[in-house]
Amino acid sequence: MKIKAQISMVMNLDKCIGCHTCSITCKNVWTNRQGAEYMYFNNVETKPGIGYPKHWEDQAKWKGGWELKDGQLQLRSGSKPERLLKLFYHPDQPELDDYYEPWTYDYETLISSKRKNHQPIARPRSLITQKRMDIKWGPNWEDDLADGESARQDYNLKQMASDITLEFHDLFMKYLPRVCNHCLNPACVAACPSGAIYKRDEDGVVLVSQDGCRGWRHCVPACPYKKVYFNWKTNKAEKCIFCFPRLENGLPTVCADTCVGRLRYMGVLLYDMDQVKDAASTPDKGQIYGSVLDILQDPNDPAVIRAARKAGIPENWIKAAQDSPVYRMVKEWKVALPLHAEYRTLPMVWYVPPLSPITRRVEADVFLPEVEDMRIPLAYLAELFSAGNVPVITKTLQRLLDMRLVMRAQETGDPLPRRLEYDVDTYKAMYRLMGIAKYKDRFNIPAGTQEKSREKLNQLQGSCGYTCPGGC
Amino acid sequence: MNSLKDKSLQFSVEDPDNPQNFPRNLFIWRNNLIGSSAKGHEYFLKYLLGTKNGLFAEEDCPNRPEEIKWREAAELDKPDGAASGKLDLLIDLDFRMASSALYADVVLPTATWYEKDDLSSTDMHPFVHPFQAAVDPLWEARTDWEIFKTLAKKVSEVAKEANLKPYHDVVAMPVQHDSEGEVAQPEGKVRDWSKGECEPVPGKTMPGLIPTELDFTKIYEKWIALGPGVSQKMGSLSMTWDSQEEYQEIAQRNGTIQNKDYISYGMPSIFDAKQAADAVMGLSTTTNGKVAVKAWQSLEKETGVGNLTRLAKDRENERFTFEQVAVQPQATITSPTFTGSNQNRRYTPFTTNIEELVPFRTITGRQSFFLDHEMIREAGETMATYKPILDYLPIKNKIGGTKEITLKYLTPHNKWSTHSMYFDSQQLLTLFRGGQTVWFNEKDAAEIGVKDNDWVELYNHNGVVASRAVVSPRLPRGVVYMHHAQDNHINVPGSKISGTRAGTHNTPTRIHMKPTHMIGGYGQLSYGFNYYGPTGNQRDMYVVARKMQEVDWLED
Numbered sequence A: 001m002k003i004k005a006q007i008s009m010v011m012n013l014d015k016c017i018g019c020h021t022c023s024i025t026c027k028n029v030w031t032n033r034q035g036a037e038y039m040y041f042n043n044v045e046t047k048p049g050i051g052y053p054k055h056w057e058d059q060a061k062w063k064g065g066w067e068l069k070d071g072q073l074q075l076r077s078g079s080k081p082e083r084l085l086k087l088f089y090h091p092d093q094p095e096l097d098d099y100y101e102p103w104t105y106d107y108e109t110l111i112s113s114k115r116k117n118h119q120p121i122a123r124p125r126s127l128i129t130q131k132r133m134d135i136k137w138g139p140n141w142e143d144d145l146a147d148g149e150s151a152r153q154d155y156n157l158k159q160m161a162s163d164i165t166l167e168f169h170d171l172f173m174k175y176l177p178r179v180c181n182h183c184l185n186p187a188c189v190a191a192c193p194s195g196a197i198y199k200r201d202e203d204g205v206v207l208v209s210q211d212g213c214r215g216w217r218h219c220v221p222a223c224p225y226k227k228v229y230f231n232w233k234t235n236k237a238e239k240c241i242f243c244f245p246r247l248e249n250g251l252p253t254v255c256a257d258t259c260v261g262r263l264r265y266m267g268v269l270l271y272d273m274d275q276v277k278d279a280a281s282t283p284d285k286g287q288i289y290g291s292v293l294d295i296l297q298d299p300n301d302p303a304v305i306r307a308a309r310k311a312g313i314p315e316n317w318i319k320a321a322q323d324s325p326v327y328r329m330v331k332e333w334k335v336a337l338p339l340h341a342e343y344r345t346l347p348m349v350w351y352v353p354p355l356s357p358i359t360r361r362v363e364a365d366v367f368l369p370e371v372e373d374m375r376i377p378l379a380y381l382a383e384l385f386s387a388g389n390v391p392v393i394t395k396t397l398q399r400l401l402d403m404r405l406v407m408r409a410q411e412t413g414d415p416l417p418r419r420l421e422y423d424v425d426t427y428k429a430m431y432r433l434m435g436i437a438k439y440k441d442r443f444n445i446p447a448g449t450q451e452k453s454r455e456k457l458n459q460l461q462g463s464c465g466y467t468c469p470g471g472c
Numbered sequence B: 001m002n003s004l005k006d007k008s009l010q011f012s013v014e015d016p017d018n019p020q021n022f023p024r025n026l027f028i029w030r031n032n033l034i035g036s037s038a039k040g041h042e043y044f045l046k047y048l049l050g051t052k053n054g055l056f057a058e059e060d061c062p063n064r065p066e067e068i069k070w071r072e073a074a075e076l077d078k079p080d081g082a083a084s085g086k087l088d089l090l091i092d093l094d095f096r097m098a099s100s101a102l103y104a105d106v107v108l109p110t111a112t113w114y115e116k117d118d119l120s121s122t123d124m125h126p127f128v129h130p131f132q133a134a135v136d137p138l139w140e141a142r143t144d145w146e147i148f149k150t151l152a153k154k155v156s157e158v159a160k161e162a163n164l165k166p167y168h169d170v171v172a173m174p175v176q177h178d179s180e181g182e183v184a185q186p187e188g189k190v191r192d193w194s195k196g197e198c199e200p201v202p203g204k205t206m207p208g209l210i211p212t213e214l215d216f217t218k219i220y221e222k223w224i225a226l227g228p229g230v231s232q233k234m235g236s237l238s239m240t241w242d243s244q245e246e247y248q249e250i251a252q253r254n255g256t257i258q259n260k261d262y263i264s265y266g267m268p269s270i271f272d273a274k275q276a277a278d279a280v281m282g283l284s285t286t287t288n289g290k291v292a293v294k295a296w297q298s299l300e301k302e303t304g305v306g307n308l309t310r311l312a313k314d315r316e317n318e319r320f321t322f323e324q325v326a327v328q329p330q331a332t333i334t335s336p337t338f339t340g341s342n343q344n345r346r347y348t349p350f351t352t353n354i355e356e357l358v359p360f361r362t363i364t365g366r367q368s369f370f371l372d373h374e375m376i377r378e379a380g381e382t383m384a385t386y387k388p389i390l391d392y393l394p395i396k397n398k399i400g401g402t403k404e405i406t407l408k409y410l411t412p413h414n415k416w417s418t419h420s421m422y423f424d425s426q427q428l429l430t431l432f433r434g435g436q437t438v439w440f441n442e443k444d445a446a447e448i449g450v451k452d453n454d455w456v457e458l459y460n461h462n463g464v465v466a467s468r469a470v471v472s473p474r475l476p477r478g479v480v481y482m483h484h485a486q487d488n489h490i491n492v493p494g495s496k497i498s499g500t501r502a503g504t505h506n507t508p509t510r511i512h513m514k515p516t517h518m519i520g521g522y523g524q525l526s527y528g529f530n531y532y533g534p535t536g537n538q539r540d541m542y543v544v545a546r547k548m549q550e551v552d553w554l555e556d
């Protein structure tokens, strides 16, 4: 057993209102600069929809993630020699049109316009070419099912082979906020010819070294979530950094901190590194989720604690793992699922799938829907969150419904209609964490292992603060 | 009174197109009138501003009003007539170069929310929030408080130079809710003094007539001080209480005006915004426990309902200050000005009416579902009633020449802006379609050959909108959504139909007055600012939609 610590996030989709506050605050902090205009480390999609970049879920097109070849885990983009051949020409690269062409407006005309025949106007201008442009697509073009035709091209809908027409009568939608998943088995890391992408030892954050990156761009298609971007100005790859400077100080990411729905949770997970490869190689894609749960270790188990200490994990991290909201939701209650587990990267951002209103077929006096009667088809959610395994998603949603049943019974005094999976106290604890948790309950992030940087900081003492030791 | 009776003296509202009655100056503050709130956008452009517009409606009216003077089109179109711009001066305070600023004569750049100190509250939730300056206003910008103070000072200076004498006027005020006037129409019968059905009695059978004095030379002196109006007694709704103690406390806290020549000498200073905020919180029933208790006592006396004071008694010692709300927004004190209770619970309306039996402020003192005023009866609305959308042609002659469809026009609130605030933000525009949008049902769009992101025009007799189409299965057939307050200074082309810049979401609209909103002197049906009175109802609109034939940006 080789214990590692991972900072992980849960998003409770039941509460996402699609406000995009997360996208805006992230953009303001990290990608509001030339070369990075089109990047959204955090974006929010309306599902069904083709997303950002277009059709990112279609791995036949992008060759992202991993696949099993003769039982062996291999990048979908090919074996090492195959990939070497693509070093100078990589055919599966997304282009600017797959994202969108970023623009601004001639705001200046509004202020400096001379006397004119008609009201002055600020027209769009490309941030890439600086030329006038027509806006044809954007990072959130499909908001709230804005474009029915593109919504119908949703990859998951096609996999379902159902008779959903997305007409007024059978419409459904949900929001899907997405960041880099800081995977346990990151395809981006494996694909980089320069070894410039790495998974940080202390907290599992996946980073691109801006010094090491040579601009090969193999990470871009390799990430099945399309969460590595290419900066056209610096010619280097960039990606969500999980706001690591904040994590190191015990603060959650900006997107999580500013989330209006308060639906993001962050905490520590302990996992056994020795089992990662096996979990990712689980033959049946519908069982990968179960395998991942198995490698997440119980932070209260003395053997695990011993192993963690042996692996050099600091006490405050072990403590945080024992009081991790993420562990609770992911492993104890099993209400949070990975997005597209079939990509086999073992994502460490988890989603509580959304409940949805009853369909029109169901009697109006039903106070809580049955799992099957909800507007969002189970098969659709299964495509997203359980690699097509419908029983998994059904069970997960049932737990969320049961929590509501219990809480309702607390108010009304009605008897519970059937035997439930967990005991009442568990549902109450679920309610506390998912319904009314305060900031401190939602985020439990141990301050970083700063021994090394402390030393450097000590050297800075007494200096004017403008230079770093060793020069920068 | 006699001159009013024999009509030798008239209300200006009876002759709105008389140049003497034009509004001449307009300040736009914390608002974006042109381009956002102006229901009937093109009418505003034409009649208020006298600028290029896309209005098709003609000066024509099959039923001419009897009591309002009708002036013919020829007269209105004269250079100084009502149709070519009533306003002389439009002043806009804003930090965005939005439509109002584009059309203003003077733009005063103001501080943003993070560059000034202010309070924010509403009766929708029980908290008082501060705005605090994180940074100073940039460039030439000043806070609203400083802008108005500077203006007050300048106006006073000029008035002194010009040796202006105090100006006396009479202001007509509608019969108010929560005043004695609200029982002016027994049994809900309207008697019209102007037709001799009764005697004109101000505040009873007609609006109250209030004499005012405006001394322009003293505006500044008054502006910087908390005046004598609240130094003895204060009130709210129909309650009154003694306010001497609070007035003194504010004087102590803020200091007083020191200039002996000022009329405000010795009065509490509200020279800067924080002082003003502290004065407000020292006087309000929701932020000063002592005042709340006094107000409850007044309500006890007024209603005969006992034991109400306890609702605020537990917080009698609290007095909010700006510094305090800056540390943390404070939950307000339960006040009889509202009907909720905040005592260890969430505010909901009408709690004290139900639990404490404080009479509702209605004609019956109870919740009224049945309304018997004669105008309500005439409208057939004595009980809550469904009324279908008005059925009429959106325009006399359709333009034709291409496929067109007539749709109901709805303007719900936008996801990407708060009214028009931040609509023009590059980041928010990037997160959707980059400009104005109109949502269509897929089948309606198909009928006129419109695909997602095509340019479309919507028109009716009120004007033309040019916008990108959003073609979605989410709308039912027969309606279009054009989200509220999408300003038209971003990415909006010209329209061949109107021959000028196409309009805003309020271009196809105009106001329909609803007569029942003008009832006064009958309990809850009496005028209350922002509560009851004629609203700017612009619903029940149809538009003709078509694919735009040619996109011309009209940048000349």
Ligand code: SF4
Residues within 6 Å of the ligand: A179, A180, A181, A182, A183, A186, A187, A188, A189, A206, A222, A223, A224, A225, A226, A227, A228, A239, A345
């Ligand atoms: S989601 Fe993040 S860690 Fe996972 S493969 Fe993509 S870029 Fe790498």
Ligand code: SF4
Residues within 6 Å of the ligand: A015, A016, A017, A018, A019, A020, A021, A022, A023, A044, A175, A177, A258, A259, A260, A261, A262, A263
């Ligand atoms: S801020 Fe939170 S609620 Fe808003 S879109 Fe992002 S995840 Fe959803």
